[in-house]
């Protein structure tokens with residue numbers, strides 16, 4: 001892993017502007033983990049991909065992420081501090097390349113692999129979240145047998161699909177990062193899902209805007225070129241911004 005420089009952050013932001021969120025996550029990883037090819041990142045189980053994003057995020061912006069959530073009942077806005085070291089420390093049951101796993105549920109025997117970014121991108125085409133989730137799971141099914149009969153994944157009963165989703169979650173726990181929240185105003189309790197890739201992207205986009213505004217101010221004040229301003233350490237940039245009266 002390498003730290004993201006100011007130039008990296010602007011390059012990631014520029015490349016990711018027109019990309020699908022799944023591709024953005026891969027673009028960020030490409031810059032933070034140059035040894036990991038885009039193809040290999042795309043094949044990482046989602047929780048493993050998100051673990052890398054979280055670790056990189058902690059390096060760029062620090063360990064604590066402050067997520068925001070609105071109470072679904074009364075609309076109260078909550079701030080949720082999340083320590084990356086705590087969530088990314090959850091042990092993954094598998095690591096490395098996706099392998100095949102087995103599940104027996106009732107009379108069904110399912111062989112499957114864990115969902116990765118390619119599956120996530122393909123499933124995201126469906127506008128209905130429930131259908132998208134089912135499509136994601138079905139894409140990862142290698143084979144299904146009912147007794148001696150081969151069965152199509154689309155014919156799996158809901159109970160087996162639920163069991164399969166549960167097994168995938170055990171094997172790749174970071175794939176869905178959930179938090180139990182209680183509203184301090186009305187006492188309502190609910191579960192909030194955090195999308196680490198989307199959260200990190202939003203932070204990078206804000207940081208890019210801030211950097212561009214610094215370049216704008218310093219270029220106006222001193223006539224320096226963009227690449228020279230970005231090559232300065234953040235501390236020096238702040239000092240010059242102060243001197244320039246910004």
Ligand SMILES: [Zn+2]
Nearest residue numbers: 071074183186
């Ligand atoms: Zn509330």
